[in-house]
Amino acid sequence: MVSECTGLQKEGGLSFSHGQSRSFVNVEGMEDQGKGTNPNPSSYSLQADLVPSFVSDEEAKLIFETGKNLRIFRAHRPEHPLSETEAWGIKAPQLEWKFDWAHMKSVVEKANIYEKNLVAAIKQHGKRGTEAIRLTSETQTCAADHAENLVWADDNVQKRYIEDLAMEFDQSPLPSRTLPDELHDIVLLSLSPSPSPGTTIFAPPFSLVSALSFSPILHTQARLLNAALLRHFFRSCNFRHHLELQHRYHLFGDGVFATRLSSALFSPDLETAERHRGILKTGGSMGLRLGVRKTWPPASSELRLALMGVIGDTYFASTRRDHNENQPNRKRELPGGLSFSIRELSDAEIETIMDPDGLHALDFLRLQYAPPKPLDAIITPASLQKYDTIFRFLLRLLRVHFVTTHLVRPHPLRNTHRARTQRPNTSPTITRFTLEAHHVVSALLVHFSTSGVTEPWTALSARLDAIERRLAHEDESGQYGTHVTEGPDALGALHAAMLDTVLGALLLRGRQARARDALEALLDCVLAFAKFSQWQEHGDSGTVQQSGADAEIEADARYKGFRAKLSLFLDACKELSEKKGRGAVDPTWLAGAARARVSGEGGMIERLILALEMSEYYGLPVA
Template identity: 35%
Template structure:
């Protein structure tokens, strides 16, 4: 860097000859400074009042020289002497007398009247002759003086009469002054321009408005209770809410009546209604939120949402709302207990399938568990109608106590009861598995006056007999009492009294989670565990689930080699003396007649299975097709020529819970594709054997080899990767299930190693079928791949290798190669689309695997 760059740049024309940042003389004095001459400073010289100190200030305040400074000699310290006692006595007397004088200074003589002394105003202190004038306040003169100053057009009411009318207004009752108007749904005054003595018209109107809102809430809630009881088809939860609302209103009425009717002032009256007004407002919100619910589940969901809002707002009535929620949930709780087999009390509840519909008050896991238990019990009733899980009382097992629905019950106590329930059920299941008989059922004791069916004038079957026995027992029992609402009344009164005494309890924000379902979970877990273990053992051991699954794999998925051989001979054989449809030689009269089809396929299934008694009534049938699909079937040379043929299978109970309609539909989709592949394999095999003859031309041999290589590669992928892989993995899963069940039997436990049920097994079976369908390119995302494969099959079926025109055959081989390249390009395009995704799911990964394997099989 040069020297010139270190020098500041001079800018002329600014601040004289210097730039704005140039300081030519740093030590130059400011233009605003004063000269240093005496008397010219800003601060004057300090002059002290003591001349002696002022003249000698410099010498007196100088510090000593540290170099030659020395300390002087200190005087000897004398020992401490004890003070004379007489001197101490004199000192104490003197101090006491002085203290008494000071104490007298602050003493105020209130007994002796002072003359000309006033402690009210400052004027009395400043002026001795000041005389205080008497002060007059309007309120000191009483309400009459205040009423006299009000306008003459208002009517003044007496306090005692008006307060009673206002109290009745707040209670929602008509009085002389306020009448309920049904059309307007509010209270109206019978007199105009009235006010209470001692209040202005504005204050009185405000008082009336606040009490009218409370009274209208009373009336609205009473109407809700009455309409709920008179409804012909009410919801059980709505009736339960009406019962709790009625209990709250009765408690409020009883708590308020004594206090508000004896109130001596409007402020005291408003204070009495402060807490009840909050409670009534919340009850109105609860009724309004549930007014449009059409099912018990939706009703309870609305209740949970609105009461959850009260909890978040720290409502003082939170314990009361929790108890109301328990009471309202009781009918739903009873329905859940009945549906899950936890209790066998016969409640007067409608049988509904929507008890879990729109259930926002329970989690998805709990809803799924309840649904699975209900489905499992339905399966168990069909397969083992006398099982202890269905009728535990018949095996000496006590059913669920209804006090579980009360949140006041200790949760540990409920867990202990659930464990006892599990032990009793395990013992009963053990007896049932050993073939022991039921225990004596206490509910059906024979009576001396009991009439059996033979003694009645008509004949009854077993179900009718049981029905009439239940009816007789219900008439013999004492009538059911109304719902116990004492807890609702008690909580209402306690909270109101605490509010009046200004005693607010700490809000428990977790209390809302302690609902009836929370207390029911231990029983539901026990029921689910035992039910799942029982059903899995029944499916695998008694009803041979694996045999039925293997049957569908053997026939629908062409896993039985003997069936494939017989089916190939029945459909594609070209021998004239053989029995079959001879599809290869059929150019006309296709599809065959039903009699010809039945004759051609006769014995195929039975010979492959080894018996005529095939499980599930497995048989050939005609598939229902649309008009467009029927047109494709009419061409015998089309790959869709056999789309009309299907296998019909009906799973017996309870296996239909696994092999349901959805599963059989997926089996049928796979059979339809695999049957076409089987035809192609047969066709290219004949094509290759024909081309290998000595008279065959090189073009026919080349095309036959190309077609056989492509079709065999596709067929090996379909059968080995498409079907074989998922099937082997599913069989491994079933092996683990059975091994764990056997391990539990050895340990004498249920649900320790196999904790899932029928739904899990059905899902695993469905996943296997979905994987097979995906690898057979039967999903909508595989439309282009499936179209390319069908084009290849169609070209191969259309070529006649017996033709002597070699040029045509060479042209067909070129077309076939182009179609194979198109298939490979489509497969690569599919993987490119999947590769662009940030996160790949299981189906994406399976597609990538399928493309890689198929590309290898095609020889890419």
């Protein structure tokens, strides 16, 4: 079963198939493995309860991951020597139980010969492209030179080898004058014939027999397969490009995209995408104008008009990897079908988005992306869910930052005569509130976008750069599968660790609920104040402006509420920073200087507290 699972033997229905109790690998939704199907990594699962007791957890995981990766590789590179070793004249060694050191040494020799032959075929395949060929005469000569070492190639050779080995072990050890007499006697006693015929105490512990019998061959297969898969991911599937796509759009790493999206959603200068009876569109840029419109949520047609070209224009204007650029008659498509879409919401969440002045008004908007196979082994549905959570949080913060920026620099509303006739509000409390809110929100945005997103992402990029350099060094030195031992699962773990670090820095993990709730209450308070300030300065239909004294009293109350909510948020952050290492993301996935920059979740929160109140201003009572 292990030989079939790892590709050392043709499958006979014992490894990756349905309803086989002899297998500890379960496959869901795959009826015809190896016959033109395109497997999904999430279809495979390890059934730990069916793993034999003498197989360690590490060995079981190695067998499972090798089998899963092999089937993913076969679906995309069927002509590769690792996919069909026999078609290249390579006979994989059989997995057999061995119970003494001499035979276990032969297992290592078989693994080395198998690796040498397979590496030669892989190099030849790389020179000839994707054309399936047999082993060249040079490779066959190399295999023939080592044929005498393949003691299992012929039954007679195997029998003679065992007889010669038994005769050598039956001989008495040669006398040695360098050993103390006592130690010499102990060794002779240990090697003396046992009363029970056919047994000897000079053998490895029985608990290690399975590992010593199988591990050399299994590790060779796994190492070469990982090396081939990583080359396929990085060089054929544009893995780095698809990963960078998530940073540019889900994590707002593209400044042009963030600016255009902010303008399309919030700018009052753009023409509204709403349909009004008797009013024709001018054909200019249109937006949703959230914050100055009365109807919400927008219709799907409004979303399409407002967000048209926001992603496509920024992508095709900056990327150099557009494979359709030289084909003007063909419609250019975004990788993974990247586009805006509507998020599925519960009834309670639908209620929250109905308020255009609330923090959750845009929670229905999401980015849709489907990674191409086999990159879905790394950019998994779970990681895409984390990207979506981060995108929703950063979009909320982007909106509040847009609002506070225009409070500091007032933006006249269109078609509002009061903006031209009324004198700007000169209340000192409103001015104080405006400046402090802008400072707090700007500090939050800078911290979350740099310490929260950029630093972990840069650290992950550095790790991937190092892997690519090691791959190039292997190619130059001809040492295939020696410097790079990571596989798709290791890349997926690095990717998941980066996302967990970002979630922790953005206060989006489950145990950070108190700080997150306090932050949302603080941002809601800022949005409510922005609406109040707009009413006081420009008025609004259906509302009556307050007198100066009443407005000042309400502004003072709102300011004190803002300070109270900010104080609660800072207290929650201080509580988190004091719990360093308790459930925090382990930064050991980072390397070198990157680990010093990304100092873990506790260090990031301390930096946030410092950015908000270096002089402990917000710890003082409100004057």
